[in-house]
Structures are given as structure tokens and as C-alpha cells.
Amino acid sequence: MNNAVPVHKIRVLIIDDSALIRSILKEVINSFPDMEVIGAASNPLQAREMIKTLNPDVLTLDVEMPEMNGLTFLEKLMRLRPMPVLMISSLTERGSDAALRALELGAIDFVAKPKMGIVTGLQEYADEIAEKIRVVFKAKIVQLRAGAQPEREVLAELGSRITAAEKVIVVGSSTGGTEALKEFLVRMPADSPGILIAQHMPEAFTRSFANRLDGLCKIRVSEAEGRERVLPGHAYIAPGHSHLLLKRNGANYMTELSQSAPVNHHRPSVEVLFRSAAQNAGKNVTGVMLTGMGKDGAIGMLEMRQAGAYNLAQDEATCVVYGMPREAVAVGAVDEIVPIQDMAQRVLDRLRKVAA
Numbered sequence: 001m002n003n004a005v006p007v008h009k010i011r012v013l014i015i016d017d018s019a020l021i022r023s024i025l026k027e028v029i030n031s032f033p034d035m036e037v038i039g040a041a042s043n044p045l046q047a048r049e050m051i052k053t054l055n056p057d058v059l060t061l062d063v064e065m066p067e068m069n070g071l072t073f074l075e076k077l078m079r080l081r082p083m084p085v086l087m088i089s090s091l092t093e094r095g096s097d098a099a100l101r102a103l104e105l106g107a108i109d110f111v112a113k114p115k116m117g118i119v120t121g122l123q124e125y126a127d128e129i130a131e132k133i134r135v136v137f138k139a140k141i142v143q144l145r146a147g148a149q150p151e152r153e154v155l156a157e158l159g160s161r162i163t164a165a166e167k168v169i170v171v172g173s174s175t176g177g178t179e180a181l182k183e184f185l186v187r188m189p190a191d192s193p194g195i196l197i198a199q200h201m202p203e204a205f206t207r208s209f210a211n212r213l214d215g216l217c218k219i220r221v222s223e224a225e226g227r228e229r230v231l232p233g234h235a236y237i238a239p240g241h242s243h244l245l246l247k248r249n250g251a252n253y254m255t256e257l258s259q260s261a262p263v264n265h266h267r268p269s270v271e272v273l274f275r276s277a278a279q280n281a282g283k284n285v286t287g288v289m290l291t292g293m294g295k296d297g298a299i300g301m302l303e304m305r306q307a308g309a310y311n312l313a314q315d316e317a318t319c320v321v322y323g324m325p326r327e328a329v330a331v332g333a334v335d336e337i338v339p340i341q342d343m344a345q346r347v348l349d350r351l352r353k354v355a356a
Helices: 019-030 044-054 070-080 093-105 118-124 126-138 161-166 177-185 203-214 270-280 298-306 324-330 340-355
Strands: 010-015 035-041 058-062 085-090 109-113 168-173 194-199 220-223 234-237 243-249 252-258 285-289 310-314 336-338
Touching: 010 019, 010 044, 010 126, 019 035, 019 126, 035 044, 035 126, 044 070, 058 070, 058 126, 070 085, 070 093, 085 093, 085 126, 093 109, 093 177, 093 203, 109 126, 168 177, 168 270, 177 194, 177 203, 177 340, 194 243, 194 270, 203 220, 203 234, 243 270, 252 270, 270 285, 270 298, 285 298, 285 324, 285 340, 298 310, 298 324, 310 324, 310 340, 336 340
Parallel strands: 010 035, 010 058, 058 085, 085 109, 168 194, 168 285, 194 234, 220 234, 285 310, 310 336
Antiparallel strands: 243 252
16 A cells, blocks of 8 residues: 655646747746646736736746736736746846846746857756745745835945055855845945855846946945956856855965856855855955845855854844755854844954954
């Protein structure tokens, strides 16, 4: 007699105006034993009724569709019936801006449509699509509050040029990280130490993400180019095609880019950034681990702590996915666990303490 408990399949509703994309996504998703497509809608109005009747676990949502824009639909959905959403976005500047806006509105993650050869491309992305559906299904959903979000207060300046020049902050993040990074960076004052960031994100999106943050922050935010001096009041985001490393050149910290093999299945990898910080900056580093799936960066963060760095991790309550912070805590790499809304303040408090 077979007493095995049946595995719950993740029930997915596809929303895309392209019949071809709907067909391919259905084939891809149904090829995995732990998920199934329970419906496919060609527009948000049709999807609205299907959500009511089918009660899916996860939505895949295209951005540009007739009748109602995907972002408009997403905003309404997350106010009225918050649920896990995976965006399907085109690999264009316009597509990347839309995907980033979708994350602001409450989508958990996105998959980039290939520009050419959609049939072949999406089939090659099958494993990525499946893994992201699993992550989205388990992620924490945040309901949007009515009205505009309040502007975050920029924190008081450090007032110590020596501290800012000698110190450096390194940050790792993945799923949910775009909003967590925004929460952290908008509060940083203009004289904060230089900040290096490894966020798991496709290369077509990192420049748009950096530009978006630059328009919101007191500090300057840019996509790292490599071989640039790490300056106070600047944040450098790893481009989606390369690892970002912290190097030392005399008295100066420098950025370096590398297209060596992915580490922990990622390029850019948090592990690579954190290990370079441990090797080249030691006790002058403050490490920050934000929301994300997996364990990328945990060992590198431990190496930083062993080299004298002070490390903070985002707490479970404010993480979209408490994966990377949990792994860092588990290996003993973390000095302090902090809610995301307090992270900037705690980092600055620590810098003031060591400068005193």
C-alpha cells in the first residue's frame, strides 16, 4: 500500500497577450513535476475573473498588454488581493524600467524575455522560470497601502572625512533586494563611505536600476565600470554581466570587474565581492546582507568577519525571502540582525563608534 503524501503542485496562472508565449510558458511550467498551469489569460480583464474562480498560487504577468497595462493591473491587484507575481519582461531599456516599477508595486521577481528567438530562448530559460516560480511561491507578500509612500529621511552626515575615506561598505542582495537596497541607500548621507553592491540581476537591468536609485538618493549611484576609485558618497552596483571586486591601490580602494565563471550559480556573485573585501580591506569593511534566496555570500561574509569586518544582516520579518541572511547567520558571519528600515542608521552608528 502506497502511503506517500501527494506533493502540492504550485498552481500557476499565465497572463500574456501573446498566444505563442502563453503556449511556451504552459509547456515549460507543466514539464516540472511540482507545478502546473491552471489557466492562461490574454489580458488582465480576463485574468481578473480567472483569479476569482481558479485561486492560483502564482501569477506570471506580462507588462505590455491590451485593455489594461500590466503595471496598472499589478497595482490594483496588490492593493485588493495581494498574491505572488512573477513578471515576464522584455530585454529592453523600456522593459527594464517597467520590471523595476513592477518590483516597486509588489511583484516578487521577473524573468527577462529574450530579444531574439523567443521559442528557443524561453525553452533555454526553463530552469530559471521554474526556480523563480518556486521562489515567488514561498516569498513574503506585502500589501500596498493606499496613497503615496512617504519619503525616507536622509540621515545625519558622519562629519568625518577620515572615516568616510578609510571605510567601505559592501552589500549583497537577491530576491526582494531592489526595494531593500532602495530603503537602505536613500537614507545614506552624502559623506557616507563608498558602497559596493552585488545584486543578482540580468545585465540589461543593472544600469536602469542604478540610474533609478541615483535619482532618489543623496549619494551618487552608478553601475560599476571597473578601475574606478571608490569615493565617499558613491555607490557602485555590479553590472549584470560581471563580478564586482574591491581592490586596493596604494591608499585608495578601487573597483574591479571580472567575467570569470559564475560562483554559486551567480555572476555577479556576492561571494566574490565579500571575499575581495575580506582580502583587501579587512577591519575597514562594514558588510550588509539583504533579502535573497540561497546562500551566496555567506562564506565570504564569514571571511570578512574573521578579517575584522563588522557585519549586519536583514531580519526575517522584513525580508521578502530570508535565505541569504539566514545562511550568513547560520555560519557565524553576522554581528547584528536588523530590520531593513533601521539598517542605514545602524551602519552609520557603527561607523561613528569606531571613529570615536
